[in-house]
Amino acid sequence: MKLLPYDELRPKKGISYSRPQIWRKVKDGSFPRPIKVGAGRSAWVDSEIDAWIEQRMAARDHQDAT
Numbered sequence: 001m002k003l004l005p006y007d008e009l010r011p012k013k014g015i016s017y018s019r020p021q022i023w024r025k026v027k028d029g030s031f032p033r034p035i036k037v038g039a040g041r042s043a044w045v046d047s048e049i050d051a052w053i054e055q056r057m058a059a060r061d062h063q064d065a066t
Contacts, residue, residue, distance in 0.1 A: 003035065003043035013049050 006022070009015040017025065025031030032052050034042035 002046040003037065004046055004049060005037075005041070005043045009044065009049070013053065015049070 004012060006019060009017075009022075015022075017031075022031055026033055032044055032048040034044045037043045
């Protein structure tokens, strides 16, 4: 399992949300929850981010088909 800190979300996954945007989305359940990896440090599970991206693509494709 690979973990991605916030600073790797943009270059590795193309996630360009600001920190406050991500935390708002985590709070409302629309973005994967991170794992605490240390004092004041969080990281996201790479496969959960991939699944979230795939869900966004599927929603887009479903919307385009209707």
